[in-house]
Amino acid sequence: MIRGLVIFVLLCCSSLLSAAPWPSWLGDDLKPQKGSHWQIETTAEGVEFMPARSAPTILMVVSRKADSYDTALKTLLAIYARELPQAHIVVRLLPVEAASVNSARLISMLKKAESNVDLIYSIGSKATVALRRVYSGGKIPVVSVNAKDPVLLGLIENELGSGDNFAFTSLNLPAPITLRYMKRFKPSLKQIGVLYAKSNQSAYATQYLPLKKTAEQQGIKITAVVVEQNDPSLTLEVSMKRAIKELKEDDPSLTNSILWLTGSSSLLVRMQEINFHAGELAVLSAVPDVVNSGPDSALMSFGVSFVNNAHQAGLYGLQILSGRTAPGDLPVGQISPPDIAISFAQAQRINQKIPFVLMEMASDVYGSQGTVIRSQGESMQEQQ
């Protein structure tokens, strides 16, 4: 009796010891709660989310730790829990060594996957570019999530589709749509200052250049506001003062101008300084999170939310798994109308009017006192 009890306790302890800890590159929010559709298995390589019935198997390759990737994963998990509850989701980190993708390990991971995986999601631009390079024309269909525009990244030639085993979604709002919404915001728009970090080549290639080309075709002047903190002539303060001076030459009151903040991470965290230097110039951004209830918020954003992007990737994946569509036939998934966020505190600060039509379309609206008026499209309760 005692011997049996000892063996049982030892078995329990050994199983506990054999489980790897939750990986540091995933957020804690992803851990399934009690009653969740998912159960997980953590190993040294990563985490496995397993439903009671598991087929098909979906491999998700994450570029690195990022809140946005957690959001994408969370959305995809919710979609599959609802639409394909028997799916077995395997999450892996993109093999990286010395800041570069280890192609050999990635190829090995993909070869191994070919025996039991039905679909791959590449989460993030880095993972998408890496998979595209080593697995274009491969056996398993691949869908990109949370990645920039594949055409602008040079991964495919046009937006009609890859023609092979890749289906892409895009976090970039196409430049003509971006410009259309800018003009809806300011019908008299004549100039746009585009703020980007010199080191962020992706922002330059996928946001600055397309916007410049489209805007200039429509007679709108683009002023580059390039920031490189290590270069004294290109610090945020210097570049912005120079740009605003240039903008004021043609538009002294800046009523026909805006400042467009690209998705350069190093700049997104410096909203306080950007607002300070911008003065009464309206600051708009392509990144929804830059607009928030705090004082250091952009006035407005119109871009693609991580949730909606992942939602579209989820629908693409379901279409491919159902056999209805070949991945190469799917056009680059772009969200329209864009996800809009507005801060009325900023509108009040710079005495800027907001078009009603954009306010009605906005999924996130913050009041003049920083109150949340609408969050994820849902209106808050009446405030007394």
Place this chain on the structure above:
Amino acid sequence: MRAAKDRIRLILGISVVTFSLLLVLVVGYGQALKSYGQLTTDTVMAQTEAARLGIEQILNSGVHLDDIAGLNQVLQPIVDSDPSVTGLRLLSAGKQIYLFGETSEFDSSISIPLKNKFTQVGTLQLVLSDQLVETMVSERFQPALWLIVILLAVFIACVLKSTRRSVYLSCFTAVFLAMSVSVMILVGSLYRDGLQSKALSLADVVSQRLAPILIHHVDPDYVFGIEVMLDNFRQTNPDLAEIAVFNNGNIVAASRQGSALVEGLSSSGMLDYSIATSLSGEVRLSYKAEIVLAQLLRTLKNFAVLFFACGLVCFAFIRLLSGETKRHHNEQVLERIKPLFLGAVLMESLMAPIMPQFMSSAAQSVGLDAGASSIFFSIYFLSFALTLLPAARLIEVYDIRRVLICGILLSSLGCAVLIFDWGLTSILFARLISGMGQALIFITVQGYILRFSDQSNKTQAAGIIVFCFNAGFIAGVAIGALLADYLGDQGTFALAAVIGMLMSLLSFALPSMQAAKKRVDAVGRHVVEMAFDSWRLIKIPAFLRTMLLVGIPTKMALTGIVVFAVPLLLAERGISKEIIGQVLMSYAAVVLLVSHKAGPWVDKLGSSKKALSLGNLLAGLALVVLAYSVLMVQSWQMITLMSLSMMALGFAHGLINAPVVTHVVVNTADRVDSDSVVAATYRFLERIGHVSGAVIVAHLLLWFGAQKAMLMLAAFFIFASVLFTVFDKQALKEVYL
């Protein structure tokens, strides 16, 4: 004896007045049901739109429908918006996530798709109970039943006091008007209630869209374009004249810029509503007066039409009802013939506004096209025509009253058979016996008129037929069209059958006349005789000319254009049955008016040729107008031009109808002994136009389209008019014959 007569007179009078007042009530009730029902639907749909906007705003930000919290708060206002909402449920991928009411109710629900940025993710299903709306309207109309009793008491008191026609007519008018005004007030008050509910829902939609300002206190000075939204909102709700939003008593925005609106809304007090939508928010909106006026005018127009129709019926009965005695027995018989023939025609024409569509549907239900429906449509006219010959002989060998009763009963049976859905064969059988019955009625009525009139008032006596036919047609199409929506097709057929039964009872008031000849011959022999008469008359050039250039084309225009093509063309454009009925009525009203004047004029001058030539020319011009009416883009333009065209055609037929019989009788007097034979043979042969009208016109419409077909027919009538004028040389002689 006298007391019994008075009692019958009183009962008849009460019946006619009760029928008229009930018609007002039913038409008003139908109108109220329609308008209040529409407003109720608008109210609920506006509230549903507000909920859809709210839900889709959340869905667009990526939240799944199942994950939306507080759905009850969004959906409950739909349930609260009107008691007629008996079911509401929200489906997400087939799964029910919100339910109000019974699941079984959702078989006939309104479905509103809910979409996110990519696809439809759910459905909002709504069940509206027509029965509850009906109950609500019925409750409001209950006092009107008591009003009928009171008005009847007033009417009886007046009629018992005096037997004068003027008193009778005045009393009828007063009672009818009192009822009409009361029902109009009822309809108006229900409409106003409906408008108020709709205003509340519309205010909710606007308030929801402006929630950041009205609820979350965003300064409206930092938002622009609200006026544009309000203006668009106003345009998508055509009933609205103005809409303005206020916060803490200050104007936020208005659908029309400037202070005039605010002043207008605050000072006019006309159809404006002020609705508090939150602690500080307020939506003020104002309806267009013309929309409400149009609604009331429509009711007024319908009542006016009804008054005219009931007035005609009452007028036909007046001599019977008022108790005024006539000196001559012959005139008494003619007076009794009037209401009877009018009632018989009314029975058939009650179905006129619905019959072309009913026959088309019957043909389509067995996979046949419009051409086939026109042939079915013609069966009535064919059996009518084929019965004329034997009928003319029947009244000479049998008791004319018995023949009349048989005709009325056959026609009533034809209407009664249509009540039951027994398939195409039974419909064709019903139309066949209706045609036979109406032909028997027509010939017996003509027989009575010919027997009880003399040479001095022959055309005027023939005018009785024209008057009663058109008055019956007017009353029938007007009442039938107004009741069609409320009673439905089957209800209309049933009403026609009941009227037929009443007319068969009334026919006992006519004298029974024994057979003029012994009934030894078979009907076949009479047919041979009629064929012989026809052959003899056809050989007379004046008869043939009149027949081919005037008689047949006129009847062809009546059945092919007025009765068949016009209702179909209007129905194809989605024009309501009541308007179709009123367009047809405009034709008959002018025929009646012109026939009334044309008869004495022709009798006096003997110039029937001029009347017939002019009639044909006018018919051609009327068809040119009709051809252009179908090109009109706006419905009201089409209705106006068609009404004008029908009036012109009515004028033309008014000039032709009575004089044409006189024309052939006079022109053949030296070659044929009996006027009755000429008239009967003519009436029989002109039925070729009756029979072929719908078939010819339907095929012309199919082959050439509406406009070309009408222009071709117009060209024919103008050409016929010229030929008739040039070749008919006996016209001047008629005066002296």
